[in-house]
Amino acid sequence: MSAEIICIGTELLLGDILNTNCHYLAQELAALGIPHYYQSVVGDNIERIHQVISIAIARSSMLIFTGGLGPTPDDLTTEAIASFFNTPLEEKANIVADIEAKFASTGRVMTSSNRKQALVPQGAETLPNPLGTAPGIIWQIPREDQESLTIMTFPGVPSEMKRMWRDTSVPYLKNQGWGQDLIHSQMLRFRGISESALAEKVAEVFTLSNPTVAPYASLGEVRLRVSAKAKSESEAIALIEPVAQKIKDIVGLDYFGKDEESLSSVVGSLLKSENRTVAVAESCTGGGLGSILTENAGSSAYFKGGVIAYDNLIKINLLEVNSDDLDQFGAVSSAIAYQMANGVKKIFQSDYGISITGIAGPDGGTELKPVGLIYIGLAVPEKQTIVKQFQLGNKRERSLIRKLSAYQALDLLRRYLLSD
Amino acid sequence: MSAEIICIGTELLLGDILNTNCHYLAQELAALGIPHYYQSVVGDNIERIHQVISIAIARSSMLIFTGGLGPTPDDLTTEAIASFFNTPLEEKANIVADIEAKFASTGRVMTSSNRKQALVPQGAETLPNPLGTAPGIIWQIPREDQESLTIMTFPGVPSEMKRMWRDTSVPYLKNQGWGQDLIHSQMLRFRGISESALAEKVAEVFTLSNPTVAPYASLGEVRLRVSAKAKSESEAIALIEPVAQKIKDIVGLDYFGKDEESLSSVVGSLLKSENRTVAVAESCTGGGLGSILTENAGSSAYFKGGVIAYDNLIKINLLEVNSDDLDQFGAVSSAIAYQMANGVKKIFQSDYGISITGIAGPDGGTELKPVGLIYIGLAVPEKQTIVKQFQLGNKRERSLIRKLSAYQALDLLRRYLLSD
Numbered sequence: 001m002s003a004e005i006i007c008i009g010t011e012l013l014l015g016d017i018l019n020t021n022c023h024y025l026a027q028e029l030a031a032l033g034i035p036h037y038y039q040s041v042v043g044d045n046i047e048r049i050h051q052v053i054s055i056a057i058a059r060s061s062m063l064i065f066t067g068g069l070g071p072t073p074d075d076l077t078t079e080a081i082a083s084f085f086n087t088p089l090e091e092k093a094n095i096v097a098d099i100e101a102k103f104a105s106t107g108r109v110m111t112s113s114n115r116k117q118a119l120v121p122q123g124a125e126t127l128p129n130p131l132g133t134a135p136g137i138i139w140q141i142p143r144e145d146q147e148s149l150t151i152m153t154f155p156g157v158p159s160e161m162k163r164m165w166r167d168t169s170v171p172y173l174k175n176q177g178w179g180q181d182l183i184h185s186q187m188l189r190f191r192g193i194s195e196s197a198l199a200e201k202v203a204e205v206f207t208l209s210n211p212t213v214a215p216y217a218s219l220g221e222v223r224l225r226v227s228a229k230a231k232s233e234s235e236a237i238a239l240i241e242p243v244a245q246k247i248k249d250i251v252g253l254d255y256f257g258k259d260e261e262s263l264s265s266v267v268g269s270l271l272k273s274e275n276r277t278v279a280v281a282e283s284c285t286g287g288g289l290g291s292i293l294t295e296n297a298g299s300s301a302y303f304k305g306g307v308i309a310y311d312n313l314i315k316i317n318l319l320e321v322n323s324d325d326l327d328q329f330g331a332v333s334s335a336i337a338y339q340m341a342n343g344v345k346k347i348f349q350s351d352y353g354i355s356i357t358g359i360a361g362p363d364g365g366t367e368l369k370p371v372g373l374i375y376i377g378l379a380v381p382e383k384q385t386i387v388k389q390f391q392l393g394n395k396r397e398r399s400l401i402r403k404l405s406a407y408q409a410l411d412l413l414r415r416y417l418l419s420d
Numbered sequence: 421m422s423a424e425i426i427c428i429g430t431e432l433l434l435g436d437i438l439n440t441n442c443h444y445l446a447q448e449l450a451a452l453g454i455p456h457y458y459q460s461v462v463g464d465n466i467e468r469i470h471q472v473i474s475i476a477i478a479r480s481s482m483l484i485f486t487g488g489l490g491p492t493p494d495d496l497t498t499e500a501i502a503s504f505f506n507t508p509l510e511e512k513a514n515i516v517a518d519i520e521a522k523f524a525s526t527g528r529v530m531t532s533s534n535r536k537q538a539l540v541p542q543g544a545e546t547l548p549n550p551l552g553t554a555p556g557i558i559w560q561i562p563r564e565d566q567e568s569l570t571i572m573t574f575p576g577v578p579s580e581m582k583r584m585w586r587d588t589s590v591p592y593l594k595n596q597g598w599g600q601d602l603i604h605s606q607m608l609r610f611r612g613i614s615e616s617a618l619a620e621k622v623a624e625v626f627t628l629s630n631p632t633v634a635p636y637a638s639l640g641e642v643r644l645r646v647s648a649k650a651k652s653e654s655e656a657i658a659l660i661e662p663v664a665q666k667i668k669d670i671v672g673l674d675y676f677g678k679d680e681e682s683l684s685s686v687v688g689s690l691l692k693s694e695n696r697t698v699a700v701a702e703s704c705t706g707g708g709l710g711s712i713l714t715e716n717a718g719s720s721a722y723f724k725g726g727v728i729a730y731d732n733l734i735k736i737n738l739l740e741v742n743s744d745d746l747d748q749f750g751a752v753s754s755a756i757a758y759q760m761a762n763g764v765k766k767i768f769q770s771d772y773g774i775s776i777t778g779i780a781g782p783d784g785g786t787e788l789k790p791v792g793l794i795y796i797g798l799a800v801p802e803k804q805t806i807v808k809q810f811q812l813g814n815k816r817e818r819s820l821i822r823k824l825s826a827y828q829a830l831d832l833l834r835r836y837l838l839s840d
Binding site for chain 2: 041289364
């Protein structure tokens with residue numbers, strides 16, 4: 001069996017709403033181990049819905065519809081499905097009663113258009129909707145010489161759809177034997193290495209079949225998803241672990257965490273385990289590094305605070321940066337990053353001090369100091385303060401340069417904590 | 421002509437990512453007036469991509485692909501398109517040079533797998549990617565007895581896709597005669613009013629047919645989209661303006677800006693026009709308010725900087741908060757917000773000082789001071805410092821409470837600047 005998700009609604013074609021239903025159902029199908037190769041979106045149009053159904057039944061044996069179950073004339077899903085299979089609709093008295101009761105409970109009277117929501121193709125079961133007036137259907141249609149067809153319909157309202165899926169569809173599918181073989185994944189996360197360089201380094205694991213390994217690139221990081229199919233989560237983890245370990249051994253420090261672990265949570269854990277604290281001195285990031293460092297609850301254990309030294313006078317007065325050096329080297333320089341890191345470490349009495357100074361753009365760049373040039377200072381306990389220069393790309397947007405600067409700074413601290 | 425969006429990527433089928441690309445392209449097609457009846461999603465599999473193409477070309481004359489342009493073996497889009505149309509791929513020297521230059525600009529060396537990204541079907545044009553290494557294609561394929569087929573490909577990374585669409589595809593499509601009868605929209609943005617309250621206030625404009633008005637709710641703000649259909653942008657704007665003005669007159673200060681105007685850009689413009697400066701003292705937001713205030717280029721004209729006073733000692737030593745008051749009232753209190761705002765205004769010699777102290781959770785809440793309790797202080801020129809208390813919801817996530825706190829603080833300053 002394989003499933004296909006079919007989302008119905010002209011509002012999806014017009015871009016009025018984001019298709020979060022499809023995303024949710026895709027995750028759920030993956031968790032149950034139900035293969036799923038196609039998703040389709042089509043508008044509120046009988047002929048085109050028929051066309052999509054005829055394509056889907058030739059390649060999938062479970063059709064999951066969302067949308068088009070409302071009371072208005074453009075809600076056509078049930079009608080389109082019934083007419084495609086030449087099956088008459090019949091009104092279910094229990095649905096009518098349920099809709100009436102729901103209206104009554106909020107002091108309203110059911111309108112005649114809501115009666116339409118009680119129509120179900122002959123032979124189909126009702127898929128109850130505890131939260132709204134539009135129930136769905138579960139319909140098994142036997143087919144000659146092949147697997148029977150399963151059809152499920154859900155309203156487009158995400159909360160109703162999710163509740164119906166969990167309450168009725170999942171137990172139904174488990175009863176049919178699905179979700180026995182589950183798919184469990186671990187997401188390994190990397191920084192400081194490109195997707196292509198990572199893929200070349202760990203090429204050998206891409207040929208595995210269980211677990212499989214697939215790469216993803218996103219803002220400032222690359223990820224490898226290691227997915228195993230097994231009878232239980234523990235069995236899946238047993239398949240995943242050795243492969244994940246092999247990858248980590250090959251890649252080294254560019255691996256920073258897995259699944260929900262973020263750069264800030266990893267740095268936080270490292271600081272906490274060593275009973276160390278950090279403070280930040282930010283120029284171009286304007287507070288972004290502090291904001292990331294305090295994402296996680298409990299960050300007050302290792303984060304003391306910081307100075308947002310946007311104005312040069314603040315660098316001098318609060319961070320004890322030398323004003324002659326500011327004149328001579330400019331605020332975006334190795335010397336100033338060095339002094340900012342030392343200054344904030346001293347004033348906040350922290351173990352580590354991180355500074356960021358750079359040109360986030362789009363203006364302010366020069367030939368010698370182009371947009372994207374960033375200096376990061378790291379003052380550490382007992383040893384010499386480190387300054388690193390980065391060129392984050394002069395074509396990049398201000399917001400991206402600022403974000404990458406903050407992550408780069410956090411990553412510098414992470415690598416120091418791990419290798420010290 | 422009608423367009424079909426085809427998103428390629430097993431990560432979409434597994435539910436790893438939300439398909440925001442499809443949403444964006446749907447909006448853009450609607451704005452250009454290009455009919456669009458179907459969207460398809462398929463995994464990284466040549467055979468199934470072929471199947472989707474064969475269905476799409478029978479019902480649509482423009483195929484817009486996203487995803488699968490990366491350097492790894494599972495990136496198959498270009499290859500699948502070329503093989504479907506029996507067309508050989510050729511390497512474009514200018515793309516190779518461009519990729520090499522991009523790697524060089526960040527101090528890296530291009531890997532051999534990136535060469536694959538320079539392959540283009542014979543006869544197709546390159547669709548340049550200013551932000552990344554994966555260019556797309558625009559390919560016109562003549563067909564007997566029917567409209568020619570147009571194929572465009574984009575990488576899956578949303579920022580790259582959007583930039584390529586705006587820079588190259590939109591001008592190309594306009595050149596082909598699309599977007600003549602254009603739809604122009606203005607997005608009006610509101611804070612401090614619920615979607616339903618706003619909808620009731622401006623109910624009369626919802627019945628208009630050109631322009632139409634539609635409400636949208638999102639994080640911390642409500643929006644009204646006013647869309648007009650006309651022969652030119654200026655004609656559309658002439659239809660939109662009186663309706664937008666009527667809405668603003670009805671709503672008053674809860675309206676804060678339109679289109680790309682953000683709370684921070686609006687506050688920045690107000691400060692700049694009055695030649696005033698601001699500094700921030702942040703506790704629970706950890707730098708988030710400073711980060712938002714420095715989103716816009718040129719923010720150094722009005723933003724002096726701030727203190728991230730996570731540790732109470734910093735509040736005392738740097739912000740001159742009274743330690744007895746800290747003991748008596750606690751860090752999350754009206755008294756401390758008051759002193760933090762005054763302290764940062766004084767130390768940074770700014771005209772305004774904003775402070776935030778609160779309980780972002782998930783831990784640290786008590787019966788008297790639950791999660792979500794926030795105090796915002798606003799020190800102003802010549803008048804009494806203001807402190808406001810907010811309860812942002814004790815069921816909300818830490819990240820949301822932090823974001824809403826920062827926006828609430830900015831909005832307090834905006835309202836003060838507008839009514840002072």
